[in-house]
C-alpha cells in the first residue's frame with residue numbers, strides 16, 4: 023500500500039439537517055388514521071448512516087407483511103378493473119369478480135361502507151353548516167376535516183392502524199374522490215401531507231405517499247416514480263415557506279424505508295377536466311377537482327438532493343414497483359420471480375441499467391449481499407458540505423469555483439469522458455447552482471454501460487461489459503459502508519471487499535484518521551471488480567457532496583478503450599485496496615504479461 027501523507031481541512035460542517043432533535047416520531051403503528059402530525063426534526067445525516075437494517079434484500083423482499091387473515095388483492099397492472107370507492111352509477115358488482123375470494127369481497131365491502139359512511143357524515147356536516155349559515159372560511163375547520171373527525175369518533179374508519187404494504191379491500195386502480203376517502207379506508211393517513219409514516223424502534227418508516235400536486239413529482243412509467251420530499255419547496259412557491267428541505271419527518275421515513283426495503287403504497291393524483299369523468303359521491307356531485315388512484319406497492323430505490331425550481335434543496339426519491347409481489351402468486355411464484363430478478367438484474371432495479379449475472383444463478387450465483395447505490399458514511403462522522411459554485415448559466419473553467427479547485431480546469435470533456443487522471447477531482451454537486459446536466463458531474467449520473475457479473479478463472483466472480491467502453495468513460499463507483507480503518511479487520515478472507523480510501527497527503531493523515539469502504543454486506547457492482555497487473559480501469563478520488571478528503575468517492579474510469587466482454591479490472595496495489603495485502607499472500611490470476619514479469623516464479627495453473 024502506498025504511504026499516507028496528508029493536510030488539514032479545518033472546521034467540519036454538517037451536511038445533515040440542523041436543528042435539535044425531538045423524538046423522531048410521535049406516532050405509533052397503532053395510531054389512529056390521520057391523527058399524527060407529520061413533522062419531525064430528527065437530527066439525521068444526508069448519507070446512509072444509521073442504516074441499521076440487518077435483513078439482506080432477498081429476505082426482505084420475500085417477507086410480505088401479514089397483518090390480516092384477509093389479504094388484499096394486489097395486481098400489477100393499472101388496468102385491472104377497479105372497485106369504485108364512491109358507490110355511484112355504473113359500478114361493477116364486487117361479488118362478480120372471479121379473482122376475489124369471499125374474504126376479499128367482505129374487505130372490499132367494508133371499504134365501500136366506510137366511504138359511504140363518510141359521504142353521509144360529510145353531507146350532514148355540510149347541511150348543518152348551511153342551515154346555520156356557517157361559511158367554511160369562518161368555521162376554522164373544513165367540512166372534510168370535521169366529517170373526518172366524526173368518522174374517527176364513531177369508529178367508522180376501516181384499517182385504522184398505520185398498515186404497511188397492501189390495504190385489505192383496496193385494489194390497484196381503485197379511485198377515490200378526495201384525500202379524506204384515503205384516510206377513512208386506511209390507504210393514507212394524512213389529509214394534507216404527501217408522506218405518511220409510522221415509528222418503529224424510534225425510527226420513522228414511510229407507509230404511503232400521495233402525489234399532492236404541490237411538488238414536482240412525476241410518474242416516469244407505471245412502474246417508476248420520482249417523488250419530491252416534503253417541506254418548503256412547492257412548485258408554485260407556496261406562501262412564504264420556501265426553504266431547504268431537511269432529512270427529517272417524511273423524508274427521513276422514506277430514506278429509512280429504502281434502507282430496510284419497506285413497502286410504500288403510492289397514490290397518484292389526477293386533475294379532472296370540468297366535464298370529464300371522475301368519481302362522484304352519492305349525489306353525483308364532484309367533491310374535488312381531482313381524483314386519487316391507488317397505484318400499488320412501491321419500494322424506495324435511491325434518493326438524492328437537488329436544487330428545486332426556487333433554488334432550495336429538495337430531497338428526491340426514486341421508487342419502483344416490486345414486480346415480484348403479486349398476491350395471486352403463491353410462494354413458489356415469488357421465489358421464481360426472485361430468481362428471475364437475480365438473473366436479470368442483481369441491482370434489483372436500483373441502477374438505471376440492469377446488471378446481469380452471466381451463467382450460474384440461484385445457489386450457484388454470487389453470495390447474497392445488499393445492493394446499495396449510495397455510500398453509507400459512518401454515523402459519528404461530521405461531513406463538511408462544500409461551498410457550491412454559483413454558475414447558473416453553466417460552469418466554465420475560469421469562473422466556476424469547483425473548476426478553480428481543480429486547478430482552473432474542468433476535468434471532463436464535452437462528451438463526459440475524463441481528460442486526465444488526478445489525485446482528486448472536485449465535481450459540482452448538490453450545493454452548486456448549476457444544472458444536473460453540468461459537465462462537471464460526469465460520475466454522478468449512474469452506470470451507463472451494459473455490465474454483467476461472470477465467473478472468472480481462479481478469481482471468483484468478475485465484471486465485464488457487453489458493450490464497448492471508450493477511454494475516459496465513467497464506469498461505476500466502489501460503494502459500500504465506510505468504516506474507520508481500525509474496524510476493518512485485516513484478517514485474511516477468501517474474498518476481501520475492503521477498499522482503503524483517503525486522498526494521499528491530506529490532513530486526515532496527520533490525525534491518523536483512515537477509512538475503508540467495506541462492500542462485503544452492502545455494496546454495488548464495484549465489489550466484483552478484480553485486480554490486474556495490467557488494468558483497464560482507474561480508481562479516481564472524487565468529492566462533491568462533502569469536503570472531507572479522508573473519505574472521497576471512488577469512481578472507476580476506463581484507462582483504455584475496452585472491447586466488449588473484456589474483464590474490467592483495476593490495480594489493487596496502486597489504489598490502496600486492502601486486497602493488495604491479500605495478493606501478497608495468494609497467487610495472482612490476472613494472467614497478464616505484466617504479472618508474469620512481476621512474479622516470474624508464480625504457479626498459475628488454476
Ligand SMILES: C[S@@+](CC[C@H](N)C(=O)[O-])C[C@H]1O[C@@H](n2cnc3c(N)ncnc32)[C@H](O)[C@@H]1O
Pocket residue numbers: 480481482483484515516517518519520549550551552553554601604609610611612
Ligand atoms: C473485491 S473482491 C473481487 C470479487 C471477487 N472475485 C468475488 O468473487 O466476489 C477481491 C477478491 O477477489 C479475488 N481476486 C481479485 N483479483 C484477483 C487476482 N488477480 N488473482 C486472484 N484472486 C483475485 C481475491 O480473492 C480477492 O480477495
